Amino acid sequence: MYTQAMDTMPKELGEAPKTLRSADELALQERFDARIDAGDFIEAKDWMPDNYRKTLLRQISQHAHSEIVGMLPEGHWISRAPTLKRKAILLAKVQDEGGHGLYLYAAAETLGTSRDQMVNALHTGKAKYSSIFNYPTLTWADVGTIGWLVDGAAIMNQVPICRCSYAPYARAMIRICREESFHQRQGFDSLLVMMKDGTDAQRAMVQDAVNRWWWPCLMMFGPPDDQSPNSAQGMRWGIKRVSNDTLRQKFVDATVDQAKLLGVTLPDPDLKWNEERGHWDFGAIDWAEFFRVVAGDGPCNQERLAQRVQAWDDGAWVREAALAHARKQATKQQAA
Numbered sequence: 001m002y003t004q005a006m007d008t009m010p011k012e013l014g015e016a017p018k019t020l021r022s023a024d025e026l027a028l029q030e031r032f033d034a035r036i037d038a039g040d041f042i043e044a045k046d047w048m049p050d051n052y053r054k055t056l057l058r059q060i061s062q063h064a065h066s067e068i069v070g071m072l073p074e075g076h077w078i079s080r081a082p083t084l085k086r087k088a089i090l091l092a093k094v095q096d097e098g099g100h101g102l103y104l105y106a107a108a109e110t111l112g113t114s115r116d117q118m119v120n121a122l123h124t125g126k127a128k129y130s131s132i133f134n135y136p137t138l139t140w141a142d143v144g145t146i147g148w149l150v151d152g153a154a155i156m157n158q159v160p161i162c163r164c165s166y167a168p169y170a171r172a173m174i175r176i177c178r179e180e181s182f183h184q185r186q187g188f189d190s191l192l193v194m195m196k197d198g199t200d201a202q203r204a205m206v207q208d209a210v211n212r213w214w215w216p217c218l219m220m221f222g223p224p225d226d227q228s229p230n231s232a233q234g235m236r237w238g239i240k241r242v243s244n245d246t247l248r249q250k251f252v253d254a255t256v257d258q259a260k261l262l263g264v265t266l267p268d269p270d271l272k273w274n275e276e277r278g279h280w281d282f283g284a285i286d287w288a289e290f291f292r293v294v295a296g297d298g299p300c301n302q303e304r305l306a307q308r309v310q311a312w313d314d315g316a317w318v319r320e321a322a323l324a325h326a327r328k329q330a331t332k333q334q335a336a
């Protein structure tokens with residue numbers, strides 16, 4: 001059903017001449033399509049079409065980069081956390097995000113691309129990472145708001161990926177989602193303490209943070225379905241299980257009641273319950289801002305990338321030492 005009997009060349013090389021596939025390749029493609037239709041998982045050693053491999057690599061590596069760059073906005077607050085308890089929680093959370101990046105790079109490596117190649121694509125600006133991490137964390141309330149809203153949006157998007165057709169990605173996501181759920185709850189708890197027991201200034205700080213993060217969080221789910229070039233194929237292959245707009249709506253529906261519990265308002269005058277749809281209606285998203293941020297012109301894009309490159313350069317001696325140790329061990333083993 002998904003078989004493309006003709007190969008196509010990369011877009012940049014222009015219109016592709018049509019090349020016939022061998023009978024063996026067509027049989028492999030048919031078996032692959034049947035497995036996808038049956039809801040089977042595909043493992044790294046299984047045959048897969050080139051474009052399936054490329055699509056997975058694109059999504060998993062972008063996801064891994066998002067986790068690693070995503071450590072930076074909250075990481076800035078570790079040394080300024082208000083109490084020992086909050087510092088311990090934040091340290092654990094930021095370390096978890098680093099771990100998520102590593103599981104995901106490992107899943108992407110099973111598709112035949114090295115970690116060095118992926119990191120190089122990030123550092124040279126060729127690879128994307130989530131738009132959300134290009135916004136600044138101005139106050140302590142931003143840390144709780146990231147937990148509540150950013151991790152909340154991340155879970156909404158990532159739970160369906162636990163059923164992704166590519167098994168190494170699905171397995172990584174099961175572990176990641178368990179940890180993201182703790183992240184969301186710690187963020188909500190941190191904000192609730194400030195809203196319930198805090199001063200007026202602290203409550204105003206929370207409201208200000210929610211006002212700044214709300215719209216960028218809605219953008220995290222990606223462009224509207226009718227402007228999402230990768231959705232149709234991603235969904236046919238079972239890489240993506242739920243559309244960008246459906247997940248965005250689910251997130252809004254889940255979050256409105258949580259905002260009421262917290263005692264904050266969401267910065268959208270058009271937010272209202274629609275009895276007929278059984279969902280919350282919400283206002284227009286500024287897609288021009290989203291595309292600007294994704295193209296590199298957000299408030300913190302340059303700073304985030306510069307920090308990642310600096311961290312990579314600073315860690316060069318660790319990589320060199322590890323390689324020297326591995327060489328020494330290999331020589332010892334050969335001599336024994």
Ligand code: FAQ
Nearest residue numbers: 063066067070097129130131154220221222228229230231
């Ligand atoms: N930012 O055709 P679609 C987290 C790009 S992890 C930047 O709809 P697709 C944990 C998209 O790549 C957050 N770019 O694409 C945490 C594509 O560009 P390309 C990350 C975006 O793949 C919490 C183009 O626009 N999560 O938060 C964004 O079908 C707290 C057209 O879009 C994941 O990566 C965006 N927001 O759907 C960490 C989850 N949205 O590649 C620290 C896995 C879209 O053609 C602290 N990924 N683009 O050049 C996915 O589910 C999907 O890839 C989507 C995009 C839904 C993000």
